[in-house]
Amino acid sequence: MKRAVRVGAGEGLVITANRLLDGAIVWLSADHTWQTAIQRAEVLVPEAVVERIEGVQSRAQADGVVGIYEIAVRPEVGGPVPVTMRERIRAFGPTVHPQFAYEQQEGAGA
Amino acid sequence: MTTAIGQYQYDQVDRDFLAARIEEFSEQVARRLDGSLTEDEFKPLRLMNGLYLQLHAYMLRVAVPYGTLNAAQVRAFADVARRYDRGYGHFTTRQNIQFNWIRLEDTPDILRLLADVDMHALQTSGNCIRNVTSDEFAGAAADELVDPRVHAEILRQWSTLHPEFTFLPRKFKIAISGSPNDRVAARFHDIGVIARPGDDGRVVFQIFVGGGLGRTPIVGQELYDSVPEERLLATLEAIIRVYNAHGRRDNIYKARIKILVQALGIAAYREEVEAELAQMDIARYRLSPEMVASIEARFAAPDLQVPAGAADILAEQRARDWVFDRWVRSNTHAHRSEGHIIAVVSLKTPGEIPGDVTADQLDRLAGLSERFAYGELRTTHLQNVVFGHVRQDQLYDLWRGLVEVGLGAPNVGLIGDIVACPGLDYCALANARSIPIAQKLGARFADMTLQEQIGALQINISGCINACGHHHAGHIGLLGVDKRGEEFFQMTLGGRADDQAAVGKILGPALPEDDTVDAIARIVDRYLQERSGKESFLETLKRVGEAPFKEAAYDTV
Amino acid sequence: MTLFNLGAREAGQYAEPVTLADLAEQGEACSVVLESGDDVAALKPYLNRLELVVLRFPIFRDGRGFTQARELREYLRYSGEIRVEGHVLPDQADFLKRCGVESVVLPEGSDVGRWERQLKRYSVSFQRSVLPEKALDVGTRVAR
Numbered sequence: 001m002k003r004a005v006r007v008g009a010g011e012g013l014v015i016t017a018n019r020l021l022d023g024a025i026v027w028l029s030a031d032h033t034w035q036t037a038i039q040r041a042e043v044l045v046p047e048a049v050v051e052r053i054e055g056v057q058s059r060a061q062a063d064g065v066v067g068i069y070e071i072a073v074r075p076e077v078g079g080p081v082p083v084t085m086r087e088r089i090r091a092f093g094p095t096v097h098p099q100f101a102y103e104q105q106e107g108a109g110a
Numbered sequence: 111m112t113t114a115i116g117q118y119q120y121d122q123v124d125r126d127f128l129a130a131r132i133e134e135f136s137e138q139v140a141r142r143l144d145g146s147l148t149e150d151e152f153k154p155l156r157l158m159n160g161l162y163l164q165l166h167a168y169m170l171r172v173a174v175p176y177g178t179l180n181a182a183q184v185r186a187f188a189d190v191a192r193r194y195d196r197g198y199g200h201f202t203t204r205q206n207i208q209f210n211w212i213r214l215e216d217t218p219d220i221l222r223l224l225a226d227v228d229m230h231a232l233q234t235s236g237n238c239i240r241n242v243t244s245d246e247f248a249g250a251a252a253d254e255l256v257d258p259r260v261h262a263e264i265l266r267q268w269s270t271l272h273p274e275f276t277f278l279p280r281k282f283k284i285a286i287s288g289s290p291n292d293r294v295a296a297r298f299h300d301i302g303v304i305a306r307p308g309d310d311g312r313v314v315f316q317i318f319v320g321g322g323l324g325r326t327p328i329v330g331q332e333l334y335d336s337v338p339e340e341r342l343l344a345t346l347e348a349i350i351r352v353y354n355a356h357g358r359r360d361n362i363y364k365a366r367i368k369i370l371v372q373a374l375g376i377a378a379y380r381e382e383v384e385a386e387l388a389q390m391d392i393a394r395y396r397l398s399p400e401m402v403a404s405i406e407a408r409f410a411a412p413d414l415q416v417p418a419g420a421a422d423i424l425a426e427q428r429a430r431d432w433v434f435d436r437w438v439r440s441n442t443h444a445h446r447s448e449g450h451i452i453a454v455v456s457l458k459t460p461g462e463i464p465g466d467v468t469a470d471q472l473d474r475l476a477g478l479s480e481r482f483a484y485g486e487l488r489t490t491h492l493q494n495v496v497f498g499h500v501r502q503d504q505l506y507d508l509w510r511g512l513v514e515v516g517l518g519a520p521n522v523g524l525i526g527d528i529v530a531c532p533g534l535d536y537c538a539l540a541n542a543r544s545i546p547i548a549q550k551l552g553a554r555f556a557d558m559t560l561q562e563q564i565g566a567l568q569i570n571i572s573g574c575i576n577a578c579g580h581h582h583a584g585h586i587g588l589l590g591v592d593k594r595g596e597e598f599f600q601m602t603l604g605g606r607a608d609d610q611a612a613v614g615k616i617l618g619p620a621l622p623e624d625d626t627v628d629a630i631a632r633i634v635d636r637y638l639q640e641r642s643g644k645e646s647f648l649e650t651l652k653r654v655g656e657a658p659f660k661e662a663a664y665d666t667v
Numbered sequence: 668m669t670l671f672n673l674g675a676r677e678a679g680q681y682a683e684p685v686t687l688a689d690l691a692e693q694g695e696a697c698s699v700v701l702e703s704g705d706d707v708a709a710l711k712p713y714l715n716r717l718e719l720v721v722l723r724f725p726i727f728r729d730g731r732g733f734t735q736a737r738e739l740r741e742y743l744r745y746s747g748e749i750r751v752e753g754h755v756l757p758d759q760a761d762f763l764k765r766c767g768v769e770s771v772v773l774p775e776g777s778d779v780g781r782w783e784r785q786l787k788r789y790s791v792s793f794q795r796s797v798l799p800e801k802a803l804d805v806g807t808r809v810a811r
Contacts, residue, residue, distance in 0.1 A: 123790075123791050123803065123808065126790065126791070127789065127790075127791050130788050130789055130790075133788075134758075134785075134788055138758065146778070147756075151727065151756060154727075154728055155756075155758060237728070237730075264807065267793040267794075267806075267807055267808070268793060268794045268807060269793075269794075270793045270794075271761075271762075271789075271792065271793065272793075272794055273733060273761070273762040273763075273764075273765035273766050273792075273794075273796055274730075274733040274734055274737055274762075274766055275730070275733075276730065276733075276762055277727070277728055277729065277730025277733065277759075277762075278730055279730075343794075343807075351734055351737075351738075354730055354731060354733070354734045355706075355731055355734045355735075359729060359731075389738075389741070389742040390741065390742075391741055394795045395795065397807070400805050401805060401806050401807050403805075404804065404805040404806040405806055405807075
């Protein structure tokens with residue numbers, strides 16, 4: 001699962017995981033809670049990521065999340081947009097079923 | 111209508127076992143949720159029950175043993191799709207069905223719902239012996255020598271919670287066929303078994319070992335030409351015991367049996383197996399004729415009564431309706447019994463997702479099977495559905511029932527019959543999306559006249575090197591690769607999974623999605639120019655070599 | 668450490684097991700510990716004096732120990748105790764037992780009840796094992 005994350009100019013990192021109960025994709029927000037909308041994710045500089053992941057990793061069981069890792073994003077007006085296709089699909093839903101796309105506006109909390 | 115069909119009928123012992131297995135899984139889920147199982151410990155346990163954690167949700171892969179289903183089971187799939195998924199099921203390249211939007215906490219309930227119709231998700235994943243696949247035309251095909259389903263069921267039972275082989279170095283796939291025309295890709299399995307009648311009337315088995323796709327595609331080699339039925343289980347135990355003891359566990363990419371067979375060589379592997387057999391308590395593993403008969407007794411054959419003139423009625427309907435006639439040309443296969451025919455339902459409607467079915471379509475398939483096919487359906491490793499025994503005078507009505515729900519695509523075995531894994535849209539392992547390029551190719555070749563003109567041409571698409579789309583075995587194979595976050599596709603030509611199994615050869619550099627679609631269109635054009643007489647794509651490729659196709663593919667790029 | 672018995676026979680008390688390499692030199696040793704990569708055939712010369720064979724599981728996913736146990740029982744006709752230690756899960760209790768393992772070294776804090784429950788879970792199995800299990804009927808199933 002863990003892939004080397006390249007961070008290009010103007011890009012940041014957000015932390016993501018899947019929820020244990022239903023597998024839903026969640027994003028770590030600035031208040032250290034897991035949110036279902038990437039728009040709520042906190043964009044971090046690379047230096048901050050390791051410590052933040054260690055922190056949430058130790059609470060993963062209590063928070064009910066699995067598979068925590070970081071991904072590169074470009075900050076855009078509507079919120080962070082992942083750099084890779086894989087993570088864009090995670091953030092916005094499968095490309096082959098428009099009806100399954102995730103809400104692009106402020107999503108509900110985890 | 112006959113209710114008993116070509117699958118093993120459960121008894122109370124089997125049902126009690128399934129209930130106990132679900133209870134076990136249910137407790138495992140509870141232990142995961144309360145933290146007494148870590149994710150690393152839980153993962154192999156849930157995988158052995160067919161439950162993956164994919165990109166967006168959990169995915170549950172339900173076993174379809176030797177690809178045989180009854181109507182109630184198909185209705186149960188529709189029920190799962192509606193209540194626990196988002197209205198879809200997806201038929202896989204190993205004859206199973208999977209659901210992409212499952213919640214962990216719902217899984218025990220889903221398993222109970224499936225158990226009510228004698229279905230389960232046992233060993234559809236994990237490093238154990240996987241669901242055994244077989245010929246989708248079993249018991250029906252005119253070219254069949256032995257009906258492989260009885261032995262497939264014996265292998266299913268034998269491999270279920272096998273005490274020694276549940277924590278193998280890697281997954282282990284077995285396929286069994288009873289026809290000289292290999293429809294199960296036996297040579298691309300960890301163990302491929304081809305059954306045929308022996309001299310004394312009992313079945314004997316040709317056994318291939320060490321085939322597989324994935325990162326290192328290898329055509330399996332013959333380990334034995336004719337293993338007697340009594341020694342089938344002993345032989346399989348010996349083969350897998352050697353693998354369990356010596357297969358690599360230090361590198362997941364080198365852990366399949368094919369790597370061990372390559373490292374030792376087939377002769378040395380055979381010696382190892384012989385050494386095991388020499389020490390084994392053979393009597394304990396003996397598969398007696400009585401045992402086989404007791405399993406066989408749980409199967410029922412359909413009562414193939416057909417009114418006189420059924421074939422004439424079909425001929426008349428074909429003459430009257432050219433659309434039907436075209437479908438019959440591509441989507442049917444000869445039945446062993448006069449007046450009957452095998453019908454293949456394409457799940458490759460142009461523009462749709464290969465292998466996907468809606469809950470409503472599942473219900474329709476179940477209903478049609480009851481009206482026209484003795485309540486029985488089969489799944490294929492090419493992601494289609496088969497009605498095994500259809501009366502020729504009823505084929506037209508069956509076809510109309512399919513067309514009504516969008517399942518009338520007349521493209522089986524043609525270029526539109528594309529095999530594709532779920533790819534990056536769903537799969538946590540994928541590097542590229544498989545479905546959109548399949549849809550684009552489907553649209554590009556949507557013209558049925560063109561498809562018929564092109565003839566037999568199998569396209570297989572995998573979204574990563576794990577090769578669930580069997581791209582190495584496709585006449586044209588596409589492998590999705592990730593180049594700095596963008597999707598590219600590597601093309602292979604000349605793969606095939608039949609008795610002349612071969613691994614496709616890489617044509618050249620990977621191309622972006624749209625360029626790949628264009629390149630394939632040029633390859634096909636080139637084939638139509640180069641072909642001599644009624645040559646198939648593979649025959650032309652064999653005769654002229656890959657150079658003209660390489661030239662065509664990279665012509666304008 | 669807790670010793671859990673998978674079958675009827677009580678786990679015995681033995682001197683500290685020696686490694687396979689040391690077995691030849693320590694002529695009085697009656698217990699040995701095998702790593703998952705060790706070949707049980709190497710125990711052949713010592714079967715007369717061996718009373719305990721410990722199979723060490725480095726991680727529960729490493730299934731070589733199941734084959735080792737079965738080979739000990741089936742090929743070498745070893746009738747002494749087979750014990751498992753290391754990383755094993757209660758979910759594996761029945762597999763271990765049916766391969767001929769008799770006792771398990773449980774880590775601190777293990778829930779013995781889970782191990783006991785797993786052994787009673789199934790009333791049928793679908794293949795013969797090294798245990799003297801009775802055929803359920805004429806088919807391949809065995810009663811538990």
